[in-house]
Each structure stands twice: as structure tokens, then as C-alpha cells.
Amino acid sequence: MTKGIIIIGYGTRTGNLTEIIERQAARIRARGIENVYTAYFRVSKPTIEEALKQAVNDGVDDVLGLPYYIAEGTLTFELIPAKLGLNAGSRGIAEVDGKKVRIRMAPAFGTSRILTNFLTDRIADAGGDMDTGILVLGHGSRDLTSSNEEIISLNASRLTRIGYRNVVYAFNEFVEPTIADALKTLASKDVKRIIAIPLFIASGVHLGEEIPEQLGIPAYSAGGQIEVSGKKIELVYTKPVEDDGRITDLLVSKIADFRGE
Numbered sequence: 001m002t003k004g005i006i007i008i009g010y011g012t013r014t015g016n017l018t019e020i021i022e023r024q025a026a027r028i029r030a031r032g033i034e035n036v037y038t039a040y041f042r043v044s045k046p047t048i049e050e051a052l053k054q055a056v057n058d059g060v061d062d063v064l065g066l067p068y069y070i071a072e073g074t075l076t077f078e079l080i081p082a083k084l085g086l087n088a089g090s091r092g093i094a095e096v097d098g099k100k101v102r103i104r105m106a107p108a109f110g111t112s113r114i115l116t117n118f119l120t121d122r123i124a125d126a127g128g129d130m131d132t133g134i135l136v137l138g139h140g141s142r143d144l145t146s147s148n149e150e151i152i153s154l155n156a157s158r159l160t161r162i163g164y165r166n167v168v169y170a171f172n173e174f175v176e177p178t179i180a181d182a183l184k185t186l187a188s189k190d191v192k193r194i195i196a197i198p199l200f201i202a203s204g205v206h207l208g209e210e211i212p213e214q215l216g217i218p219a220y221s222a223g224g225q226i227e228v229s230g231k232k233i234e235l236v237y238t239k240p241v242e243d244d245g246r247i248t249d250l251l252v253s254k255i256a257d258f259r260g261e
Contacts, residue, residue, distance in 0.1 A: 001061050001062040001102065002035070002059050002060050002061055002062065003035065003060065003062045003063075003064070003258065003259055004035035004036070004037065004055040004058070004060030004062070004063050004064070005028070005033065005035060005036045005037065005063075005064050005066060005255055005258075006037045006038070006039050006048070006051050006052065006055065006063060006064070006065050006066065006084075007021055007024060007025055007028075007036070007037070007038050007039070007066045007068055007251070008038075008039050008040070008041065008048060008065055008066060008067050008068060008080055009021045009038070009039075009040050009041070009044070009068045009069075009201070009202075010040065010041050010042065010069070010075070010201075011040035011041050011042040011043035011044035012043060012044060012202070012204050013043055014204050014205055014208075015202050015203045015204030015205070015207075015208070016202050016203050016204075016242070017040075017044070017201065017202040017204070018038075018040070018044050020068075020201070020202050020242050020243045021038050021040075021068055022038055023243045024068070024243055024247065024248055024251060025037070025038050027248045028248065028251060028252060028255065031252060033252070033255060035055060035058060035060050037051040037054060037055050038051065039051035039052070041075065041079070041080060041083070047083075048065075048080065048083040048084060049083055052083075052084060052085070052094075052096055052101075053096060053097060056096045056097055056099055056101055057097070060101070061099065061100070061101050061102065062101070062102045063084070063101060063102065063103045063104070064104055064105075064106060064254070064255065064258040065080065065081075065084055065103065065104070065105045065106065066106050066251055066254060066255075067080060067105065067106065067107075067108050068201060069108040069109065069201070070108060070109055070110075070115070070138075070148065070151055070199060070200070070201060070241070071108055071109075071110065071141075071146055071147040071148040071150070071151045072107060072108045072110060072145070072146070072147045073141060073143045073145050073146035073147065073148065074143050074145050074146070075143075076105065076107070076108050077090075077145060080105065081103075081105055084103050084105070085101070085103060086103055086105075090104060090105040091103060091104035091105065092104075104258070106254045106258070108147075109247070109250065110147065110151060111151065111154060112250060113158075114244075114246045114247065114249075114250055115151070115155055115199060115241070116155050116158045116159070117246065118199075118241055118244055118246070119134075119136065119155055119159060119197055119199070120159070120162070122195065122197045122238045122239075123164075123195055123197070125238070126195045126236045126238060128193070128195045128236075130163050130164050130165055131165055131166065131191070132164070132166065132191065132193050132194070132195055133166045133168075133186040133189065133191035133193060133194035133195070133233070134156075134159055134164050134166060134167045134168070134194070134195055134197070135168055135169070135170060135179075135182055135183070135186065135194055135195070135196040135197070136152055136155055136156045136159070136167070136168070136169040136170075136197055136199055137152075137169070137170060137171070137172065137179070137196060137197065137198040137199060137200070137211060138151070138152035138169065138170075138171045138172070138198075138199055138200075139171065139172050139173070139174075139200060139206065140171030140172055140173050140174035140175040141174055141175070142174050148171075149171070149175055151199070152169050152171070152199055153169055155169075155199060156168065156169040166186060166189050166191050168182040168185050168186055169182065170182035170183075172206055172210055172211055172214070173210075178214075179211065179214040179215060180214060183215070183216075183226070183228045184228060184229055186228070186233075187228040187229040187231050187233065188229070190231075191233065192233065192234065193233065193234045193235075193236070194226075194233055194234070194235045194236070195235075195236045195238065196211075196215060196223070196235060196236065196237045196238065197238045198211065198237075198238070198239075198240045199240070199241065200240040200241065201240060201241055201242070202240060202241075202242060203239070203240060203242075207240060208220045211237075212237065215235060215237065216228075216235075217235060217237060221237065222236065222237055222238075223235045223236040223237040
């Protein structure tokens with residue numbers, strides 16, 4: 001069978017998601033892996049259906065969908081598989097342009113230690129130490145199947161186990177704790193400095209406007225001085241995961257398993 005890879009992102013009208021995913025695809029191709037495609041669930045092009053048809057037209061009949069997502073949820077469990085032609089589950093046979101194609105879905109990044117290492121690198125790059133206030137930011141979700149809360153809290157717990165003494169986490173919307181509550185918690189610990197790290201894939205309106213407003217810093221900025229509970233605190237706001245090279249390695253390891261290497 002001829003194997004192909006489709007890296008799947010959510011899609012966006014703003015931000016740098018498409019550049020990130022296209023760059024990762026280019027890196028994977030540069031490692032000698034053929035039949036690598038990109039696709040988006042909504043808004044951005046090509047769509048998942050378009051990428052799948054292109055792969056099949058190129059002779060691919062065994063497809064691995066690689067979700068470029070932090071966490072699992074209805075999107076990765078149901079909606080994306082459906083767009084790949086799967087009636088249920090993460091693998092099966094779909095018919096594309098009259099051809100039978102084997103499809104399977106890899107999991108999202110999930111509990112990978114790579115995400116924790118990403119956080120510690122962001123802390124180091126921002127000049128943090130074990131006494132610095134650390135705020136791990138997640139999006140939050142209405143989706144009861146989503147593991148977003150689990151992944152954010154897990155990584156915050158890992159930082160605490162490493163030895164960081166002032167770690168909290170918060171969500172942009174839908175679930176608690178809120179960003180305002182997390183900032184109050186850190187202020188109560190008398191931290192002089194906070195490093196806020198978004199465990200998001202890419203930049204966009206959420207990271208550029210919504211979260212900075214809740215943090216009390218200018219939109220599309222890298223931080224500033226904030227006031228919480230009457231205390232002035234320096235806040236550093238880092239970039240999201242984006243195209244971190246370790247994510248490339250994680251994707252390639254999943255591809256290697258798929259190819260039986």
C-alpha cells in the first residue's frame with residue numbers, strides 16, 4: 001500500500017497557524033518522507049476533504065491523519081474522522097473517488113512530556129527561577145470529551161513536581177480557574193514576577209487580544225507591569241508552542257510507527 005500523511009490543523013482567519021503547519025510539513029518532507037499533505041478543519045485551505053482527495057489522486061491508499069492539537073476532544077474523536085470518511089472510531093476504510101482507502105488517526109499531543117519541556121524552556125528563556133510566579137494558560141472548552149483541562153493541569157502539576165514553588169493554571173473561557181483568579185492567587189504568594197505561558201498551538205485573537213486584556217497587558221504585547229490586589233507585578237507573556245522542533249520529532253515518531261519503521 002502507498003502511505004500518505006495529512007497534518008490537520010483547526011484553521012483560522014487570523015494568526016500564524018497555516019504558516020506553522022506548512023513549515024512542519026516542509027520539515028517532514030525534508031527528512032525524506034513522501035506524500036505529506038496539510039489540511040484544515042475550517043476556514044483555511046485546503047480542507048480535509050480536499051487534501052484527502054489529492055492524496056488519493058496521487059496514488060495514496062493508506063492515510064495517517066496527524067492532528068496538530070494540544071488535546072483530544074470531539075474534534076479529534078468524531079468531527080475530523082468524519083471528514084476523512086470514517087463513520088466511527090479512529091481507523092477504518094473510506095471510499096474516496098470510488099477507491100477504497102485505509103484511514104487512521106493519530107492522537108493529539110496530549111500528555112507528551114514535550115509540552116512540559118516546552119514550558120520549562122519558556123521559563124528559562126524568560127529568566128525565571130523556582131520562585132517566579134508561573135501561569136500556565138489553556139483555552140478551556142465546553143466539550144465534555146475534551147482533555148484540555150486535564151492537559152493544562154497535568155503540566156502545571158509537573159512543574160510543581162520539578163520544584164517550581166508558585167505554579168497556577170487558568171483558562172481563557174468556559175471553565176475555571178479564570179485568569180483573574182489565578183493572578184490573585186499568585187499575588188497572594190507575594191511573587192514579584194509572573195511568567196504567563198500559553199499552552200496553545202498558534203497566535204491569533206485569543207492570544208493577541210482576549211488573554212492580554214484579562215492579564216492587564218497591551219494587546220499583542222510580550223507583557224508589562226500589572227496591578228493585582230493592589231500589588232504591582234512584572235508579567236512576561238511568552239509565545240505559544242508554534243513550530244517547536246520537538247513537535248516535529250513527535251510527528252515523525254508517529255509517522256515512523258505508521259510506516260512500520
